[in-house]
Amino acid sequence: MLSDPIAALATPPGRSALAVIRVSGAGALEAAARVIEGFRADRPREALLATFRDAAGEAIDRGLYTVFPGPASYTGEDLVELSCHGGLLAPARILSALHDAGARSAAPGEFTRRAVLNGKLDLVQAEAVGDLIDATAPAQARAALRQLDGGLSRRLGELRRLLVETEGLLAYDIDFPGEDDGPIPAARIAAQLAEVTNRVERLLSMAPSAERLREGALLVLAGRPNAGKSSLFNSLLGADRALVTEFPGTTRDAVEGHTDFLGWPVKLADTAGLWAAANPIDRLGIQVSRRYLAAADLVLLCVETGRAPSTDELAILAERPALLVRTKADLGGGTEGGGIAVSSVSGQGLAELRRAIAERVFADRMALADLEPALGRARHRTALARAGEALADAHEQLTTSADAVLVAHHVREATAALDELVGVVDVEEVLDRVFGSFCVGK
Ligand SMILES: Nc1nc2c(ncn2[C@@H]2O[C@H](COP(=O)(O)OP(=O)(O)OP(=O)(O)O)[C@@H](O)[C@H]2O)c(=O)[nH]1
Numbered sequence: 001m002l003s004d005p006i007a008a009l010a011t012p013p014g015r016s017a018l019a020v021i022r023v024s025g026a027g028a029l030e031a032a033a034r035v036i037e038g039f040r041a042d043r044p045r046e047a048l049l050a051t052f053r054d055a056a057g058e059a060i061d062r063g064l065y066t067v068f069p070g071p072a073s074y075t076g077e078d079l080v081e082l083s084c085h086g087g088l089l090a091p092a093r094i095l096s097a098l099h100d101a102g103a104r105s106a107a108p109g110e111f112t113r114r115a116v117l118n119g120k121l122d123l124v125q126a127e128a129v130g131d132l133i134d135a136t137a138p139a140q141a142r143a144a145l146r147q148l149d150g151g152l153s154r155r156l157g158e159l160r161r162l163l164v165e166t167e168g169l170l171a172y173d174i175d176f177p178g179e180d181d182g183p184i185p186a187a188r189i190a191a192q193l194a195e196v197t198n199r200v201e202r203l204l205s206m207a208p209s210a211e212r213l214r215e216g217a218l219l220v221l222a223g224r225p226n227a228g229k230s231s232l233f234n235s236l237l238g239a240d241r242a243l244v245t246e247f248p249g250t251t252r253d254a255v256e257g258h259t260d261f262l263g264w265p266v267k268l269a270d271t272a273g274l275w276a277a278a279n280p281i282d283r284l285g286i287q288v289s290r291r292y293l294a295a296a297d298l299v300l301l302c303v304e305t306g307r308a309p310s311t312d313e314l315a316i317l318a319e320r321p322a323l324l325v326r327t328k329a330d331l332g333g334g335t336e337g338g339g340i341a342v343s344s345v346s347g348q349g350l351a352e353l354r355r356a357i358a359e360r361v362f363a364d365r366m367a368l369a370d371l372e373p374a375l376g377r378a379r380h381r382t383a384l385a386r387a388g389e390a391l392a393d394a395h396e397q398l399t400t401s402a403d404a405v406l407v408a409h410h411v412r413e414a415t416a417a418l419d420e421l422v423g424v425v426d427v428e429e430v431l432d433r434v435f436g437s438f439c440v441g442k
């Protein structure tokens with residue numbers, strides 16, 4: 001395992017009051033000692049004031065440094081954090097002094113990767129570090145923090161324990177088939193398999209809303225031309241992002257915007273109005289609208305007040321996850337056919353609409369009060385689905401052949417899928433995928 005000293009900026013580059021630089025690895029203390037005047041490794045976890053100097057001995061900056069001797073550090077290795085003045089020059093010069101002193105530049109996510117390899121974090125916790133950094137809505141940050149705390153890891157650990165226990169029962173059956181007590185009753189193994197399968201299915205059933213939480217729910221504004229979609233899009237975002245005119249067919253390309261409703265992350269997409277267009281450009285826009293409709297977590301079907309929804313519009317409401325929104329409520333038209341009445345002019349109904357959307361899209365997350373750990377990534381879902389399939393195979397073997405060796409084989413497959421998920425097995429390829437998207441100082 002590589003543990004050569006690495007160094008990187010842990011804060012964003014650019015103009016700032018402070019910047020933090022990390023050095024980690026075997027030899028990190030020596031490298032730091034060459035840059036930090038009067039370096040002391042004997043006062044760990046204490047912020048000490050010092051002058052930082054380059055290889056020629058010229059003073060670069062004066063700042064604080066903290067020594068975290070391994071294994072009680074973020075990476076599990078010897079680690080030093082230097083906090084210096086921000087801006088472009090001082091941090092860059094300190095980094096280059098550290099390079100001269102023997103520390104190479106860290107690759108993206110390399111600090112966290114080492115934390116995983118040294119058993120400080122498991123893989124799903126490491127991903128939570130990334131999620132916490134990328135969170136834009138409070139609910140996302142809460143979920144990431146819970147995952148970092150180990151909520152999901154514990155849940156997966158319990159599953160794994162049950163699987164290993166089942167394997168144990170099967171092994172007993174294989175090793176001592178002729179025991180006086182007789183083999184372990186198949187019913188007991190079947191019950192245990194059913195229990196694990198239940199838990200896997202429960203976690204899988206919550207995956208879509210967890211992924212929605214991580215990525216933001218896709219809300220697609222759809223409806224006839226001039227229904228007020230773009231106006232509503234702008235009002236919900238609180239910014240004039242899409243063009244609004246009194247001419248039908250204003251929007252052609254879909255426009256996306258991110259925001260959160262009551263702390264829950266959403267991606268809004270404004271689309272071209274749906275109608276039987278003759279113009280080829282309009283028709284292309286409508287094709288885009290249809291693709292968005294198909295991908296939406298929730299369609300916000302905009303129908304003006306004072307006009308009852310048409311058959312086509314009723315069909316969208318029936319066939320898709322959709323919410324009926326009655327636009328232009330300030331004009332005083334009725335809301336025959338129901339829906340939430342809103343006005344982009346007066347602001348009427350917008351708060352109610354935001355709440356209704358958040359409750360509809362994140363209902364199960366809210367019901368759990370965020371307490372359930374979430375499988376927020378496609379990687380989690382595929383690994384767990386594989387465990388589920390292996391368990392189904394194990395069950396099938398048990399009921400058809402009752403051959404303990406074959407059943408045990410499938411149970412082990414399920415365990416292996418969980419191991420890959422939390423990173424128990426050192427699968428370099430999985431690590432590359434997970435850490436490829438990290439920032440350099442993490
Ligand atoms: N009185 C009133 N007028 C509105 C409201 N929302 C939109 N309008 C008007 O309705 C017209 C169409 O609005 P848009 O938001 O462009 O409608 P759209 O659905 O995006 O239209 P297309 O992009 O052409 O499909 C504009 O003249 C808006 O000023 C509203 O809440 N109240």
Ligand SMILES: [Mg+2]
Nearest residue numbers: 229230250251
């Ligand atoms: Mg529009």
